[in-house]
Amino acid sequence: KEFKTSRLHQAEAIIEYLKTKYPTSSHVILAGDFNGDFEEPCYTELVNFGLKSAYRIKMGDQEPSYTTWTYKGRDVTEREQCKAIDYVFYSPKGFTPKAILQLPSKDDIGPNALPSINYSSDHLALEVVLNIEQ
Numbered sequence: 001k002e003f004k005t006s007r008l009h010q011a012e013a014i015i016e017y018l019k020t021k022y023p024t025s026s027h028v029i030l031a032g033d034f035n036g037d038f039e040e041p042c043y044t045e046l047v048n049f050g051l052k053s054a055y056r057i058k059m060g061d062q063e064p065s066y067t068t069w070t071y072k073g074r075d076v077t078e079r080e081q082c083k084a085i086d087y088v089f090y091s092p093k094g095f096t097p098k099a100i101l102q103l104p105s106k107d108d109i110g111p112n113a114l115p116s117i118n119y120s121s122d123h124l125a126l127e128v129v130l131n132i133e134q
Contacts, residue, residue, distance in 0.1 A: 007042035027094030051089040054097040054128040069113045088128045101127035
């Protein structure tokens, strides 16, 4: 897993930024392509800081099976890349997740993976409805 250490350092930098710029009572949403699965240190670091993954909460303590599905190489040596690497984290003191966008199945996407005619990116769109708490 190349770049695992870089991703961890980036997560640590985000946490340091949040600690210095925002009080612990701040409402924080951190979303994006983290390029690491939920078993990587970057994910664990953000969770240990106190952020929650909206999809994990709404899906019964598990992340989606995948948020990206591609074939790397596009030749005889192509490797399937199918994993969850995109997340919507939030501060639990400020928000409650009410709903998430249902992600398409592999059958919905089609046999050639992403991007495709119906899904123009190699990542699936994530959508979360959050209630804001006072």
